Amino acid sequence: MSDRSLPSGLYEQTLLDLKRRIRSAQVRAALAVNQELILLYWQIGQTILEQQQREGWGTKVIDRLARDLKQEFPTLGGFSARNLKYMRAFAEAYPDPAFVQRCVAQIPWRHNLVLLDKLKQSEERAWYAQQSLENGWSRDVLALQIESNLYRRQGNAVTNFDRTLPQPQSDLAQQLIKDPYHLEFLTLGKEAQERDLEAALITHIRDFLLELGVGFAFVGSQYRLEVAGEEFFVDLLFYHLKLRCYVAIELKMTAFKPEYSGKMNFYVAAIDDLLRHPSDNPTIGIILCRDKNKTIAEYALRNVNSPIAISTHRLPKQLEDQLPTIEQLEMEINTVLSDLVEQVEQVEQAERP
Incomplete structure (x- = not known):
């Protein structure tokens, strides 16, 4: 069939439909990759925790592990000593693998770093993670909501609902x-x-x-x-x-x-x-x-x-509210002048024979 025999608008509609399917597949693939990556990070962190408890692994072992992993996987990022320590903290913060898969593995790793850096209570971390997932917050918006203490402000209004x-x-x-x-x-x-x-x-x-x-x-x-x-x-x-x-x-x-x-x-x-x-x-x-x-x-x-x-x-x-009033400025100036006069008099007295 030639291009000319296509019904009016059919090609354009087909193209739009294919674009929509491709974009949807791209989003699903990106989400799947993110989820698998974060699950891997959790597993690495869990392994480090277990080795620390059984074998007494310290910071030097984590540094060595980071060097060896980067040498083995030079094209992959994320295996710095700092990130490995975050993985350990991540596994320690979320001991339940089901919750990791259901919630925190669904949001980007940098979002999880914000939760680890800014929050100490596991209940608050879980709440912000769920809200970020449901509302599609960016990393900056997540940080802003934490700084504004949204967890404590939500649901506090007086109502008759x-x-x-x-x-x-x-x-x-x-x-x-x-x-x-x-x-x-x-x-x-x-x-x-x-x-x-x-x-x-x-x-x-x-x-x-x-x-x-x-x-x-x-x-x-x-x-x-x-x-x-x-x-x-x-x-x-x-x-x-x-x-x-x-x-x-x-x-x-x-x-x-x-x-x-x-x-x-x-x-x-x-x-x-x-x-x-x-x-x-x-x-x-x-x-x-x-x-x-x-x-x-x-x-x-x-x-x-x-x-x-x-x-x-x-x-x-x-x-x-932060600026001094005219009266406050006048009092400050008078105080400074009085101090100067007193200092001058003391110098003159010291110089007299």
């Missing part, structure tokens, strides 16, 4: 919401208001989406809702792809106040009526404040029937 959402959505929603949210990537003045915070978050929406977590899709800011002929505006509106629901966020630069929950309850009800599709789950509201009193927050949500979370944000420390 156990009453207002069905299982298992209530547990999933609780785990997805953090407290506090770290917004150090923003640059705000000392007198910043809610609108300033909102504008900064929109400008840095990619960073904010990363902090929110995987699954949040941005819908809009100051999202207009018309109720009974009146206009109302939600600060930030998102849709969560896994929860299958809208998520409304109200930003506050003050500590939480009980009246905030009433306003959010209104927004959630309006979004459910005006935007929610029949297949969507109930809308969730998040009140993001500078600070909160847990008891007051729990009272504020006790009789609210809409799913609402109350969380806090952490903004970067302002430069103005």
Whole structure:
């Protein structure tokens, strides 16, 4: 059959399909190679551990082993003494081979080095490894999440999800919401208001989406809702792809106040009526404040029937807070001048006959 006899678009569609299959095969092959390599590293580390326990192997033996392995496999990297010590630490950190195969062998070796370098608790290592696998974090994102203490912040917000959402959505929603949210990537003045915070978050929406977590899709800011002929505006509106629901966020630069929950309850009800599709789950509201009193927050949500979370944000420390005031500068200058005058008088007295 000649090229001319091909039906219109058939060749292009066939080519696209073949490209997709080749790329998919490449990804599977790369993942398989990574998994086999990390399983090999674990086996090497396990062997070193066993020999240390039985034969008392020390650092010099590991150095010798590194030289011999590099001599035998000159085209393969990864057999330096430093990496062999990481393999030993890797096997020591994960004694269960089933967990290694199921989880940590699925993420790149450099990700595992971050976990070994930055974390001491096995439970935390396992949690970050699983999150990295599920969310497809890069090495830098993994390091950032560890530095921001995501393990401790996840699921800490005050919510009423156990009453207002069905299982298992209530547990999933609780785990997805953090407290506090770290917004150090923003640059705000000392007198910043809610609108300033909102504008900064929109400008840095990619960073904010990363902090929110995987699954949040941005819908809009100051999202207009018309109720009974009146206009109302939600600060930030998102849709969560896994929860299958809208998520409304109200930003506050003050500590939480009980009246905030009433306003959010209104927004959630309006979004459910005006935007929610029949297949969507109930809308969730998040009140993001500078600070909160847990008891007051729990009272504020006790009789609210809409799913609402109350969380806090952490903004970067302002430069103005670090600079001395004019009064402090004047006091410092006066102190320095007094010290100079005293020193001059002492020199003059010493020089007198």
